Amino acid sequence: MKKDWWKDAVVYQIYPRSFQDSNGDGIGDLRGIISRLDYIKELGADVIWICPIYPSPNVDYGYDVTDHKTIMDSYGTMEDFHDLLDEVHQRGLKLVMDFVLNHTSVEHPWFKEAELDKNSKYRSYYLWRPGTKNGPPTDWVSDYGRPVWQYEEHTGEYYLHMNAVKQADLNWENPDVRQAVYDMMKFWLDKGVDGLRIDQLHLISKKEFLPSYEDYVNQRAEPKPFQPNGERIHDYLKEMTDEVFSQYDVMSVGEVGSVTPEEGLTYTGTDKHELNMIFHFQHMELDQQPGKAHWDLKPLELSDLKSVLSKWQKTLEHKGWNTLFWCNHDQPRIVSRFGDEGRYRKESAKMLATVLYFMKGTPYIYQGEEIGMTNAPFMRIEDYKDIQTINMYHKRVFENGYDPEEVMASILAKSRDHARTPMQWSSGKNAGFTDGTPWLKINPNYTSVNAEEAEADPDSILAYYKKVISLRKQYADLIKGSYDLLLPDDPQLFVYVRGNGNQQLLVVNNFSKEQAVFHWPELCSKDQASLLLSNYKNSDIADEMVFQPYESRVYLLNERE
Incomplete structure (x- = not known):
């Protein structure tokens, strides 16, 4: 196999719950993905990245895992997975799995035992602290709108969760945790999986004492001191590479939050022996107010976008490698965000593809991006399923007194559910996604925005994406x-x-x-x-x-x- 094959690859990301349902239960599944592999192959993609398919209570729809070594029933069976992997490889494609290693669900067997017994070996798999007379150890609030410490009554201590309450953070200081995680990674790589995308990698190394939230707000510290890339992160990554990635010819990509290009080079530099590439989000934060949450909107300044993307290109030009993405399962639709979803939907979607995908790096195309899917016009909070969106709405409206219309304007612009509405395959029933009732409402514009219509139109966004991908491969030396x-x-x-x-x-x-x-x-x-x-x-x-x-x-x- 060609060395560094991932440098010449185009990745197609699938959110399996919303991609294609094969059995009519309204939830996408592995058999559904198999039925659409030819579509991905014809697009010109080389690699498929699938969001988590492990058992989960679905508090965060798959990113709260209870068992990293099997398949969630709603997605299928391990036999279905083996069939998917075989079908992917038969088409000359590769498969990358999404791996969640910063936290587990509180329904995970490790946590279930840890919360019952302070003397259990699994107690130290998580981060516990005693409270004080004033409450939790610190007053930090997570990106999900709730305190990061949750009181557990049985033992009278607090556990740390940097995400939702039911996503307990693992203690990476414990070598037993790291070895258990590496074993789970090898489980899938030994099956022939071609790479791993590591979720929230920037959170696995944490500072021992979290600074006061009020101190952070008053000082306007950037980035948030409790989140970014703690001092042991590179020790962990070197160990992970030595014990896992170096043993296989696979692709490794990590989600590392709001790092600078210089910090990005410490992860992907050819002399660092860590990751092939990382996801950063500097360009995705340019339409939010500085120092505020991503819900706090501001217009995009093109000069800022040019500066950020260009700095990443130049800083990683000789030693590192970029990821190129506009969309993913956590980001709203790019044509609604930076383009024009109305009169110039097709033109702006094509322009956005041109801007990004002629840059140096590995392109990541998120399902539906290639046909110009837009944000959904859901006007009621009851239409949303995303816990981050729902928590924010209730906190701002009912606790902080925000104008509900203002809050809904932010949701219409930024909710993660815009990326998660079912894939629009056709103008038929439920957009061709399912014969049943979709788990999440379908964007009503599916009658005109769908893959079937795009495949029949030689001037469609889909046709343009195919040209872009073809030119990337034809002129690979120039693009590099x-x-x-x-x-x-x-x-x-x-x-x-x-x-x-x-x-x-x-x-x-x-x-x-x-x-x-x-x-x-x-x-x-x-x-x-x-x-x-x-x-x-x-x-x-x-x-x-x-x-x-x-x-x-x-x-x-x-x-x-």
């Missing part, structure tokens, strides 16, 4: 080459050049709903340029060109004179 941003301060145009040797790619994008004027740069004569891709039909080359709303063009530049 140098990166230079042009016009950094232009409020409309996102322009950059990729190069390697005697050829370059010029990528020009109008990131706005107004026309924009682009002047041909001096780096190459326009007579030496040829158009490779455009999302508009009339794309003549001239010294001065008017770009239409959300117009994108990619030029191949030949050797300079």
